[in-house]
Every structure is written in structure tokens, then in C-alpha cells.
Amino acid sequence: MFKLFRFAEPYRYGIAVTVVLMFLQSIAQLYLPTLMADIVDVGIVNGDSGYIWGTGAWMLLIAAAGTACNVTAGLLSAKTATGFGQIVRSRVFGQVERFSLQEFDTFGTASLITRTTNDITQVQQVLFMMLRMFLSAPLMIVGGLVMAFSKDARLALILVTVIPLLVGVIVFVAAKGIPLFRAMQQKLDRLNLVLRENLTGIRVIRAFNRTEQERDRFAAANADLTATAMRVTRIMSTIFPVMLLLLNLSIVAIMWFGSIRVDSGSIQVGDLIAFIQYASQILFSLTMVSMMFMMIPRASASAVRIQEVLEVKPAIFDAPDAGSADGLEGRxxxxxxxxxxxxxxxxxxxxxxxxxxxxxxxxxxxxxxxxxxxxxxxxxxxxxxxxxxxxxxxxxxxxxxxxxxxxxxxxxxxxxxxxxxxxxxxxxxxxxxxxxxxxxxxxxxxxxxxxxxxxxxxxxxxxxxxxxxxxxxxxxxxxxxxxxxxxxxxxxxxxxxxxxxxxxxxxxxxxxxxxxxxxxxxxxxxxxxxxxxxxxxxxxxxxxxxxxxxxxxxxxxxxxxxxxxxxxxxxxxxx
The missing domain is CATH 3.40.50.300 (P-loop containing nucleotide triphosphate hydrolases)
Structure with missing residues (x-):
């Protein structure tokens, strides 16, 4: 799939700006829990309303700046992903235009249509998600861990235990999903083939009273695609329940052991609140990564199919010394x-x-x-x-x-x-x-x-x-x-x-x-x-x-x- 991302090169400056904006947005998000801890531990404990108002205003300003960065990065990501899709579609169409009839016979018209439309859309959507999450999610996970350890290293061991489990679930589901997504795209080709034949041959079908048979043929192709889609959905749908279960268990464990740490004076209430927020940010980022990994298997299968078209060397091509036909008679x-x-x-x-x-x-x-x-x-x-x-x-x-x-x-x-x-x-x-x-x-x-x-x-x-x-x-x-x-x-x-x-x-x-x-x-x-x-x-x-x-x-x-x-x-x- 990453081979295709070379077509995003014209948008490299937009990508660079997006990365910077997502970095700033992540920093802003990581800083907010610390400010909240200061409001609780300093402002509320000491009854300093001036400190509370000042720190609150500072939090509001940082939140607004982070939101502005997030919105701008979203717009740039959408522009980049859409432009990438346009370029790849043009390249695929241009490549198909150079195909001899032999290559058309090999791929089939229905498959080429699916590859030029649905497959490219799948990769385009993943590129958009990656631009939004590529830097933000890892930074939030790593930054959140660092900040959590700075608040209470012992309590942070809960996160160190949970994160590998979450990563393992994502990897396992992705490994199971990729082959099924590849099969799903092939079955989509078959469905498009049946649909195309039915629409283009509607006069013949009706003339020979084959409407029922064609309806059955479409139903069989549709059921085959649906069965594969259901298998994929069942596998992919396990991610969110498992992620939510681990997230909620983590929060319960943090609250349980955190209350013990507060009672013993090892951690302040504000720091515990900040710790919980950092834990939520880490687990939320992992959830977003899991969403991206739900899309990546299908996009990977689509990218392979697109690359197959782009890498084909047409059987008929112009010779390097091909000349002009000027002056040639029609013999x-x-x-x-x-x-x-x-x-x-x-x-x-x-x-x-x-x-x-x-x-x-x-x-x-x-x-x-x-x-x-x-x-x-x-x-x-x-x-x-x-x-x-x-x-x-x-x-x-x-x-x-x-x-x-x-x-x-x-x-x-x-x-x-x-x-x-x-x-x-x-x-x-x-x-x-x-x-x-x-x-x-x-x-x-x-x-x-x-x-x-x-x-x-x-x-x-x-x-x-x-x-x-x-x-x-x-x-x-x-x-x-x-x-x-x-x-x-x-x-x-x-x-x-x-x-x-x-x-x-x-x-x-x-x-x-x-x-x-x-x-x-x-x-x-x-x-x-x-x-x-x-x-x-x-x-x-x-x-x-x-x-x-x-x-x-x-x-x-x-x-x-x-x-x-x-x-x-x-x-x-x-x-």
C-alpha cells in the first residue's frame, strides 16, 4: 500500500503542515490535564480563585488553539487524500488506456471498474485516517505514558500491562482480516460483472424471459459477497468490545489503586485526576489506531489490486525508434x-x-x-x-x-x-x-x-x-x-x-x-x-x-x- 503513497508527493507541503499541526494539537491535549491538576491541587485546595480563573483561561486558550490546529489539519488531510485519489484514478485510467485487448481479457472489464473506483476509494480513506492519526496517536500514547509516569510511576504500570494486550488484539484481528478483505474485493468484482451483464443485456434477458434466472444469479453473487462481509464484520467487530472492556478495566484499576495511593499521601487528588485523563487519552488513541487498522486490511487488499494494474507491462507498446507515418501510402x-x-x-x-x-x-x-x-x-x-x-x-x-x-x-x-x-x-x-x-x-x-x-x-x-x-x-x-x-x-x-x-x-x-x-x-x-x-x-x-x-x-x-x-x-x- 505504501508504494501507492508516492502519488501523494505533489501534496508534500500540505502533509508537512498537517504533521506540524497534529503535533501542536497533541501537545495541547497533553498539557491540559496538568493544568487541571494544578487547578485542583493549588487553586481549589488553597481557595485561590484568582489562580483558578487564570489557569482556567489559559486552559481555554490552549484548547481553542488545539481545536484550530485539529480543524485545519482535517481540511488539509481531506484535500491531500482527495487529490491523491484523483491522481491514482488518472494513473490507473491512463494505464488501462494503454492496455492491449489481451490485458483487458486478463483483468476483465468489471474488475477494472472496481479497481478504478471502489479500490482507490478504500486507499484514499486510509490515507486520510493516517494523516490524522499517523503522528497524533503515537505521540498521544508515548506522551501520555511519559506524563503518567511523571505523576505516579507505580500507577503507570497498569497502563504498561494493558497496552501490549490492546496491541496484540489489533495485530491478531488485522492478520485474520486481510485475506478476507482480498476475497471480498474479488467477490465484489463478480457482483459488478453480473450487474453489468444484466444492465447491458436487459433486452436479451427480457426477450428470452430470463429475468428470474438473472435475479437468482445476482442473488447468488450478492449472497456470496454478503457471507464474506459478515465474516469480516464478525472478526472486526471484536476490536471495539475488547478495547472498551480493557479500557474500562484499566480505569477501574486506576481508580482502585489510585484511591489507595491518595489515602497514603503518595499522590495528590489533582494528579490522580490528571493521571486518569492521560490514561483515557492513551486508550482513546489506541482505539483510534484500532479503527485505522480495521480499514487498513481492506485498503491493503485494494492497494495490491491497484498496483497489479499499474505494474502490468502492456503486451503492445511503441518501439523506441517508432517513426512517423507522414508520406506513407495506404498499401x-x-x-x-x-x-x-x-x-x-x-x-x-x-x-x-x-x-x-x-x-x-x-x-x-x-x-x-x-x-x-x-x-x-x-x-x-x-x-x-x-x-x-x-x-x-x-x-x-x-x-x-x-x-x-x-x-x-x-x-x-x-x-x-x-x-x-x-x-x-x-x-x-x-x-x-x-x-x-x-x-x-x-x-x-x-x-x-x-x-x-x-x-x-x-x-x-x-x-x-x-x-x-x-x-x-x-x-x-x-x-x-x-x-x-x-x-x-x-x-x-x-x-x-x-x-x-x-x-x-x-x-x-x-x-x-x-x-x-x-x-x-x-x-x-x-x-x-x-x-x-x-x-x-x-x-x-x-x-x-x-x-x-x-x-x-x-x-x-x-x-x-x-x-x-x-x-x-x-x-x-x-x-
């Missing part, structure tokens, strides 16, 4: 490329070689699981190839920075992804500095202009989270417009026309032909009608290239392609 070359997904038995693509040239449309077709989308993911460097080379403009894509590489590509994913905001904002996502005319042009080519004109506010119309207020075809057309506005060297369409009707599909392909005339266009498609007129069609079968050529050539030479065509088109349509 895509795959040379003997082989790739296997982590944990898969067989490669998704094997010894794959082809070239997609500027000014041409290269289509990719094949059965489910044949590796079509994998080719596009490898081109975008979402995954790294196991063997072979991928080039753009004659340069290995690993010699380009990821930003430069992806800046050359206009990508339209298989599942249209939109962001909450406006229609214009989603199109401008492709190129932030695009002008209004360019946005309208991109929408017109993508066949989105017609439905956008019908929206209230046109390009300023609101888009809800995930584009849920738009149809599938409308979302796909906006995704295509987002890619077009980049004016890239390579266009990549991952089965991006599946939600379009044939009329819109035909108009879109006609408009795209002119817009993408100078770029390399790669299309993954399920429908043969979408790619029949492509300059080159690549036919994949179980990750290998089964054929390459035009529609007419493949109909003569490729059995796999003929089977796909015959399953979709009549003889007249395929001719």
Missing part, C-alpha cells in the same frame, strides 16, 4: 502472419499473406470463426502477431507509434459504438477539428443525412449512452461517417453494413466508391452481395487463405467461395 501487406488468441488451441490465422492496394477494395469473407475480424484487429495492433509481418506503405507497423498507425486507419467496428453526447460530437470523434461542412459531407456519404435532418436539433440532437435512442442502422451509418471524416489512407469495415437494408447498402457503397478512391479499402462481410464487385476477395477457411481473386475468378477456382455464394444467392444473382 497494406500481410506476410506469413500467424496469430493465436491467448489460451486457444489453434491459431486464429495461419501463414496468411496478401496485399491490399490503394485505390482498390479488398474484401474478406469466410465462415464464422475463420479469422476475418482477427485480420483487422492485427492490422490495428489490438493484438500482436505471433509470427510474420504486417506492413503499411512498406513499413512494419511495429516501427510506427500506435497513434500514428491508427491515425492512418478509418475503422468501423462490427458492432456500432456511439458515445453519449450529440450527433455532431460522435462524428467529430473521428477528427476533432473537423468543420461543419466536413461533418455534413461525411454524414451525406454515409447515408446518415436523411435521418439526421429528421432529428430535433439535427446535428445537435442528443445521443444517449451507447446510442440506445437510435436504431441499429442509424448507429452504423454514424459510425461510418465518423471513419470517413478522418480521411485516412486505409478504410477498415468490419461487417459494417449488416444492419442496413439493401437499398441503403447499395447507395452507401456507390457513395463510398468516390470518397475512398485514393485509399485502400478493406471490408469484412457476411453478405456476398456486399463484396461481389470488390477488386479482390480473400476467402478464409479455418484461419487459412482458401482463395483470392475477383468474384468471377473465385466462382471458377474456389470451392469454399462457391459454397458461400450458393447458400446466399440464386444462380442468376451469382452470375
Amino acid at each position: 497494406v501487406e500481410f506476410e506469413d502472419v500467424t496469430f493465436r488468441y491467448p489460451g486457444a488451441e489453434q491459431p486464429a490465422v495461419r501463414a496468411l499473406s496478401f496485399t491490399a492496394r490503394p485505390g482498390e477494395v479488398t474484401a474478406i469473407i469466410g465462415g464464422t470463426g475463420s479469422g476475418k475480424s482477427t485480420i483487422l484487429h492485427l492490422l490495428m495492433r489490438f493484438y500482436e502477431t505471433d509470427a510474420g509481418t504486417i506492413k503499411i506503405g512498406g513499413r512494419d507497423i511495429r516501427k510506427l507509434s500506435q497513434e500514428e498507425l491508427r491515425g492512418m486507419i478509418g475503422f468501423v467496428p462490427q458492432k456500432a459504438v456511439l458515445f453519449s453526447g450529440t450527433v455532431e460530437g460522435n462524428i467529430r470523434f473521428g477528427r476533432e477539428n473537423a468543420g461543419p461542412d466536413e461533418i455534413e459531407q461525411a454524414a451525406e456519404v454515409a447515408q446518415a443525412q436523411e435521418f439526421v435532418e429528421g432529428l430535433e436539433g439535427r446535428f445537435g440532437a442528443a445521443v444517449s449512452q451507447g446510442g440506445s435512442n437510435l436504431s441499429g442502422g442509424q448507429k452504423q451509418r454514424l459510425s461510418i461517417a465518423r471513419a470517413l471524416i478522418r480521411k485516412p489512407s486505409v478504410y477498415v469495415f468490419d461487417d459494417s453494413f449488416s444492419a442496413l437494408d439493401f437499398r441503403t447498402d447499395a447507395k452507401l457503397r456507390a457513395a463510398l466508391q468516390e470518397e475512398t478512391a485514393e485509399a485502400a479499402v478493406m471490408i469484412v462481410a457476411q453478405r456476398v452481395s456486399t463484396i461481389m464487385k470488390a477488386d479482390r476477395i480473400l476467402v478464409l477457411d479455418e484461419g487459412e487463405l482458401a482463395g483470392s481473386g475477383t468474384h468471377e475468378e473465385l466462382m471458377r477456382t474456389c470451392r469454399v467461395y462457391r459454397e458461400i455464394v450458393q447458400s446466399q444467392l440464386s444462380e442468376e444473382e451469382s452470375a
Whole structure:
């Protein structure tokens, strides 16, 4: 956990001031019982009301100063802890943004969300407590012992006996709690996963009448988390009763033996009162430390999970000599490329070689699981190839920075992804500095202009989270417009026309032909009608290239392609 505290370094001056203020506040608290003893032993015993008033005023002033220090230290601690949380969240988010899809698959989306929110909050709260108690509690314990010994060394032996017992209870409970807190965070991941799947898949769940089953699945995950939380709570809840029991027994023992010491004249009444106050301060400080130790096990488990994210070295990174993509043409070359997904038995693509040239449309077709989308993911460097080379403009894509590489590509994913905001904002996502005319042009080519004109506010119309207020075809057309506005060297369409009707599909392909005339266009498609007129069609079968050529050539030479065509088109349509 202490590794994470390096992110509080920008607040080092605030921390230093907090430490000084807590030191002054502790000194003030330690001085007050002595003044109270003087009021009793000097002022009251001698009937000196002037001394009582003077010392009382001095006590009031010291108490006010201590309170001011405490309040200021609290404000600075809150500012430091909040700023620390902000920095760590930014670092974790920035690290996750650099992850390849392989790291996302390893951690899981639900776990990454929990680590970025709940886990960081746990560590942030402990940092706040530590800033308040790190110096104050030890100083109160040590200072209180010193002052107690100064009043009566024999009576102070009671505290020397009790304190190790209290420390032992804290250590024992913390040792038992840490593993359970770690398990608790993992079960929270599971609960978030079930909840996220339920919320995002609510249409499918209701369509298949699986509401009851999903409710049971959530209840099982919730019960599992609750059971672990109950175990932790039972263990942690033993601290306060034990602490209070030992505290009360200590006070009773001090009063018992203190009265004997007063009766024998070994200690004055005022000193006994001060001694009891010092004992209370010591035991109260230990109670506060126990509260902090109740939080530390969970925060320690959370800190480990955060550190796991920060210490991961992404599988895909920019080479030290990564260069610019300026001047590169959009010529895509795959040379003997082989790739296997982590944990898969067989490669998704094997010894794959082809070239997609500027000014041409290269289509990719094949059965489910044949590796079509994998080719596009490898081109975008979402995954790294196991063997072979991928080039753009004659340069290995690993010699380009990821930003430069992806800046050359206009990508339209298989599942249209939109962001909450406006229609214009989603199109401008492709190129932030695009002008209004360019946005309208991109929408017109993508066949989105017609439905956008019908929206209230046109390009300023609101888009809800995930584009849920738009149809599938409308979302796909906006995704295509987002890619077009980049004016890239390579266009990549991952089965991006599946939600379009044939009329819109035909108009879109006609408009795209002119817009993408100078770029390399790669299309993954399920429908043969979408790619029949492509300059080159690549036919994949179980990750290998089964054929390459035009529609007419493949109909003569490729059995796999003929089977796909015959399953979709009549003889007249395929001719």
C-alpha cells in the first residue's frame, strides 16, 4: 500500500503542515490535564480563585488553539487524500488506456471498474485516517505514558500491562482480516460483472424471459459477497468490545489503586485526576489506531489490486525508434502472419499473406470463426502477431507509434459504438477539428443525412449512452461517417453494413466508391452481395487463405467461395 503513497508527493507541503499541526494539537491535549491538576491541587485546595480563573483561561486558550490546529489539519488531510485519489484514478485510467485487448481479457472489464473506483476509494480513506492519526496517536500514547509516569510511576504500570494486550488484539484481528478483505474485493468484482451483464443485456434477458434466472444469479453473487462481509464484520467487530472492556478495566484499576495511593499521601487528588485523563487519552488513541487498522486490511487488499494494474507491462507498446507515418501510402501487406488468441488451441490465422492496394477494395469473407475480424484487429495492433509481418506503405507497423498507425486507419467496428453526447460530437470523434461542412459531407456519404435532418436539433440532437435512442442502422451509418471524416489512407469495415437494408447498402457503397478512391479499402462481410464487385476477395477457411481473386475468378477456382455464394444467392444473382 505504501508504494501507492508516492502519488501523494505533489501534496508534500500540505502533509508537512498537517504533521506540524497534529503535533501542536497533541501537545495541547497533553498539557491540559496538568493544568487541571494544578487547578485542583493549588487553586481549589488553597481557595485561590484568582489562580483558578487564570489557569482556567489559559486552559481555554490552549484548547481553542488545539481545536484550530485539529480543524485545519482535517481540511488539509481531506484535500491531500482527495487529490491523491484523483491522481491514482488518472494513473490507473491512463494505464488501462494503454492496455492491449489481451490485458483487458486478463483483468476483465468489471474488475477494472472496481479497481478504478471502489479500490482507490478504500486507499484514499486510509490515507486520510493516517494523516490524522499517523503522528497524533503515537505521540498521544508515548506522551501520555511519559506524563503518567511523571505523576505516579507505580500507577503507570497498569497502563504498561494493558497496552501490549490492546496491541496484540489489533495485530491478531488485522492478520485474520486481510485475506478476507482480498476475497471480498474479488467477490465484489463478480457482483459488478453480473450487474453489468444484466444492465447491458436487459433486452436479451427480457426477450428470452430470463429475468428470474438473472435475479437468482445476482442473488447468488450478492449472497456470496454478503457471507464474506459478515465474516469480516464478525472478526472486526471484536476490536471495539475488547478495547472498551480493557479500557474500562484499566480505569477501574486506576481508580482502585489510585484511591489507595491518595489515602497514603503518595499522590495528590489533582494528579490522580490528571493521571486518569492521560490514561483515557492513551486508550482513546489506541482505539483510534484500532479503527485505522480495521480499514487498513481492506485498503491493503485494494492497494495490491491497484498496483497489479499499474505494474502490468502492456503486451503492445511503441518501439523506441517508432517513426512517423507522414508520406506513407495506404498499401497494406500481410506476410506469413500467424496469430493465436491467448489460451486457444489453434491459431486464429495461419501463414496468411496478401496485399491490399490503394485505390482498390479488398474484401474478406469466410465462415464464422475463420479469422476475418482477427485480420483487422492485427492490422490495428489490438493484438500482436505471433509470427510474420504486417506492413503499411512498406513499413512494419511495429516501427510506427500506435497513434500514428491508427491515425492512418478509418475503422468501423462490427458492432456500432456511439458515445453519449450529440450527433455532431460522435462524428467529430473521428477528427476533432473537423468543420461543419466536413461533418455534413461525411454524414451525406454515409447515408446518415436523411435521418439526421429528421432529428430535433439535427446535428445537435442528443445521443444517449451507447446510442440506445437510435436504431441499429442509424448507429452504423454514424459510425461510418465518423471513419470517413478522418480521411485516412486505409478504410477498415468490419461487417459494417449488416444492419442496413439493401437499398441503403447499395447507395452507401456507390457513395463510398468516390470518397475512398485514393485509399485502400478493406471490408469484412457476411453478405456476398456486399463484396461481389470488390477488386479482390480473400476467402478464409479455418484461419487459412482458401482463395483470392475477383468474384468471377473465385466462382471458377474456389470451392469454399462457391459454397458461400450458393447458400446466399440464386444462380442468376451469382452470375
